[in-house]
Amino acid sequence: MRVGIIGVSAERGWASIAHIPALKALPDFEIVAISNRNPEKATAAADAYNIPQVFHNNLDLINSPDVDLVLVTVKVPEHRELVEAAINAGKHIYCEWPLGNGFAETLELNDLADKNGILTVIGLQSRAVPAIRYVKDLIKSGYVGEVLSTTLTGSGIIYGALTEQAMAYAVDAKNGAGMIYATFGHAVDVLCDTLGEFKTIGATAINRRKTTTLVESGEQIPMTAYDQIAVNGVLTSGAVASIHYRGGMLRGTNFQWEINGTEGDLIITADGGHPAIFPLTIKGSNGEQTGLEVLEVPGQYLTVEADGLYPAALNMAYQYQWLHKDLTVGTRLSASFDDAVLRHRMIAAIELAAESGNRQNF
Template structure:
């Protein structure tokens, strides 16, 4: 492989809002391994404004133009989940590598179809499980691998969804609709379970869950309108890992006045505790502590791999892109791929179908 910058084409970039402009563009602009080649928006004037603002070489108004553009090597899909299947499929059919935000698809079937297509085309894929790139999560993975906790016996997680509480901004109203694929199960819970499995270098083999909707409505901040909540705002989860370790988790909508995030890994020789004042593992603000036999719990410093101008969201995404570039150059598979996405979709599928009964994954 050469070290020519990877030409990136991002589908659906707005100059003033959206995850692409908030996280992906700032991350890519700092990485010499990539070039901002093209972006698309269904309104060409919006695409042109975004291209001028962010320094893209080309602005187009359709997915077809973007995925077939000769300067685009990697297509990035950051739009809402119901559109992923069509857009990812178009990019793969064009023979392009693809970075899709999580969730990969609306369901396990669609995720498996995209993964099979990518494999048949022989292209590289990346899924936006960016918490795997977080320095704290990677440090926990290193400690576990080095035997800090000994044999992992169990893990306990308390999380808060941040959204799905008493109120939310109108821009996030879509997260209340199960047809949009962005519920608490699909986003904060899924990211956290993926990060935990990654940190333990393990995978779920069975799961059961009880999903409950306790709030009938949520208040929209701008209008004070009460709108229906049609997705779960309480998740009680039990899972078993391939190693035999047990995972217990409770996720709640909104934020707690007490504990918002608590991840405890209990082992035969030691324990690790990860806490955060915000609601789940993808947001950051972590405090890591630990203790081995004969010790009291004490803080564990984490090497920071982020640049001075990176917030945790941009930093996580930047690290994912660095992994993608490294894998492409060296032929390794250190970054999360569509295959990783399928494994997580299997877990979420088991959670949604379990109704309290254990399901193999």
């Protein structure tokens, strides 16, 4: 599968941290092209990662006959134009989450992809993480019995007192990359994919910090994205759910997800609020047990060689294994643009519940 990546820099960025190492670790993929509108950055990245073709125009990469799968890793406001072009070019598409800048853009892109019969993948890769898949199977097998409630607390990683210049655009709500989409969005997607969607939602979503300080310069810039998001409600199963995400990295709890049932309990923890970036620890207890024990992920879930791969790249490799099966066997393991619509619709319901003070049916 020949991959072309839009938005690659040799210096930093999610493509270089996660996507490129993951793809290079898998024999079923070959990175044949990259693009960056900055010619110097494009050439430097191609040299750094030994990629044969380099484009200075993103549309040229999309329309290249050598590219089977277009990977969109640029900032959210640029997603619509590039995804639309890839759909019209008839290419398979992997787009980073969130798909569009808001629900309306996402719905339009999904409709266009459906009309053109395009296989789409949205970057909600936390679903593919072995620990998450194991937890999902534990729930299905009845490890905790009937799920009664779940509580998730996490950190936004950014959206706190300090922000790196490269992420400054994300603290501006109009760019569609705030915490409600980023870390919170990834975490709530995993919760719902594992336990079921919300039936009713109540929410508080506010912006407590009005500014953040750029690490490199010390400059204070406005922050309009939410840095406190609290959601509570009832899942379709009847389980009660509560989620609270806080901006920044915290001195205390940065990720803790409890699942409580009639027969047992599970607790999943990590050092940061994104479940596909930080290693997860699973503890559980059921039946006659009185204390929690660490539950190691069984080897059957560990199908990628981990040598030299950081957690973010390793977990991305599991997502690409899913994608390869979807393309070659016809499975539907990867989150698609349909899933992006569902998650955007949920976020819209959360914002409406927070704004109106009224619970929303979802």
